[in-house]
Amino acid sequence: VLTPEQIGNVRIVMVRTRNPLNVGASARAMSNFGFLNLRVVQPYDAAFREARSAVDAEPVLTAAVEFQDVAHAIADCSLIVGTTAGGARHTLEPIQRLEAGAEIIRQHLQSGGKVAMLFGSEKVGLSNDDLNHCHLLLRIPTRTEHLSMNLGQSVAISLYELVRDSADTAKAIPLGPRRATAEERDRFLALLLHALSLSNYFPRGTQHSTEQRLRRLLRHVPVTQRDLQEWLGLIRQIVWKLESSQSQTSHPHE
Amino acid sequence: VLTPEQIGNVRIVMVRTRNPLNVGASARAMSNFGFLNLRVVQPYDAAFREARSAVDAEPVLTAAVEFQDVAHAIADCSLIVGTTAGGARHTLEPIQRLEAGAEIIRQHLQSGGKVAMLFGSEKVGLSNDDLNHCHLLLRIPTRTEHLSMNLGQSVAISLYELVRDSADTAKAIPLGPRRATAEERDRFLALLLHALSLSNYFPRGTQHSTEQRLRRLLRHVPVTQRDLQEWLGLIRQIVWKLESSQSQTSHPHE
Numbered sequence: 001v002l003t004p005e006q007i008g009n010v011r012i013v014m015v016r017t018r019n020p021l022n023v024g025a026s027a028r029a030m031s032n033f034g035f036l037n038l039r040v041v042q043p044y045d046a047a048f049r050e051a052r053s054a055v056d057a058e059p060v061l062t063a064a065v066e067f068q069d070v071a072h073a074i075a076d077c078s079l080i081v082g083t084t085a086g087g088a089r090h091t092l093e094p095i096q097r098l099e100a101g102a103e104i105i106r107q108h109l110q111s112g113g114k115v116a117m118l119f120g121s122e123k124v125g126l127s128n129d130d131l132n133h134c135h136l137l138l139r140i141p142t143r144t145e146h147l148s149m150n151l152g153q154s155v156a157i158s159l160y161e162l163v164r165d166s167a168d169t170a171k172a173i174p175l176g177p178r179r180a181t182a183e184e185r186d187r188f189l190a191l192l193l194h195a196l197s198l199s200n201y202f203p204r205g206t207q208h209s210t211e212q213r214l215r216r217l218l219r220h221v222p223v224t225q226r227d228l229q230e231w232l233g234l235i236r237q238i239v240w241k242l243e244s245s246q247s248q249t250s251h252p253h254e
Numbered sequence: 255v256l257t258p259e260q261i262g263n264v265r266i267v268m269v270r271t272r273n274p275l276n277v278g279a280s281a282r283a284m285s286n287f288g289f290l291n292l293r294v295v296q297p298y299d300a301a302f303r304e305a306r307s308a309v310d311a312e313p314v315l316t317a318a319v320e321f322q323d324v325a326h327a328i329a330d331c332s333l334i335v336g337t338t339a340g341g342a343r344h345t346l347e348p349i350q351r352l353e354a355g356a357e358i359i360r361q362h363l364q365s366g367g368k369v370a371m372l373f374g375s376e377k378v379g380l381s382n383d384d385l386n387h388c389h390l391l392l393r394i395p396t397r398t399e400h401l402s403m404n405l406g407q408s409v410a411i412s413l414y415e416l417v418r419d420s421a422d423t424a425k426a427i428p429l430g431p432r433r434a435t436a437e438e439r440d441r442f443l444a445l446l447l448h449a450l451s452l453s454n455y456f457p458r459g460t461q462h463s464t465e466q467r468l469r470r471l472l473r474h475v476p477v478t479q480r481d482l483q484e485w486l487g488l489i490r491q492i493v494w495k496l497e498s499s500q501s502q503t504s505h506p507h508e
Contacts, residue, residue, distance in 0.1 A: 075437035
């Protein structure tokens, strides 16, 4: 896990971005994950600081620094990382998947180095000249049929990968297999509610809140499909009894 | 790693989404990672299928199914997952980080189950009634100062986490520490180019391509800062010699 200081040693460098909304969206994702150092090289639209979609990203956009070329934007960094869709473009370097590349970036940051991450324009990505600056080329593992990602989403995923806590995966508490579907549970819930209604269970006006309470109650019972069938049979029997006794007592009044 | 068939058992359920562009952006991310099953509950704008930002996501948007409530949208699923910014909203369930929750989802898919992932509206997220359907609540690990993410980015990150190959991290090839910065390398490159220029190294008009070639050449030499200083001294000496011999031979002509 990276410290805030190590995260502070990452520069996000957006090269020739066309749409200012994409700069804004990237700035918001940066702020979400604590990356506050944005550098912009030759943006097509100088109005990028006013990007509307950048909710709460004003500090990142205001502090963003503009550069005329990539060389100056990366001058203080010792690891230069290029991102690419990894499609048709020919490069001399092997392109690593984000999962592997992020590990190299983390190690570099943990040894005190500064890292520049380059993101190219929406249309053509990074140029070959841009890529020549890079020690490491990354690609997000999109499928072959649809390689090209939205720019703001690429930035968001790359930063998430850097800060994700791999140790956290082990903390997952597995749920049992062969669980009933939501529809089967709902059928059970509906039958149970019917039985409760017939039993005058509901104080006036509480039907909705009771239904929500029971839904919560049932949700975490690890009901297998077989268990559920037994429960359904059981409640059906109660409902049958309630309904027949009701019809017996109510008939005389009709 | 999930098989395409397991990925096909995930339903992305967008509940009361306001901005059709967010549906479009989510559909594009889904298509990027091979999740093709989109369900939409009470969208504010029925025109979501025409979302402009959804480059190459037409198949996902066209196949999207509209529902009037969450219960019907999740009916065939046996694991219901809610996503939340995990901010002020009170819930009865502990909220797990995405890294841990994704492991539960993968296990469920690998045992043949179907999974619904719920994403709420941009403004208020999922309602308490929506959350009551969920077995599992996830949050993307954004920082406390800026919890709330863009909706399309949340979908993109969640799906990336599901398909990421954790084994791939181990394939990373570490780079050496204490490397020279890009600026130091550039200074060295500039000096080397100067020396080569003085030595008439460049065939006419090849300055730029040679520079690019040398940049590539130098990039992967794991030059430490100390090494670099030695190299700089060495080339400086050559440059001094070249310049002084040039001034000796050119003086007579002035």
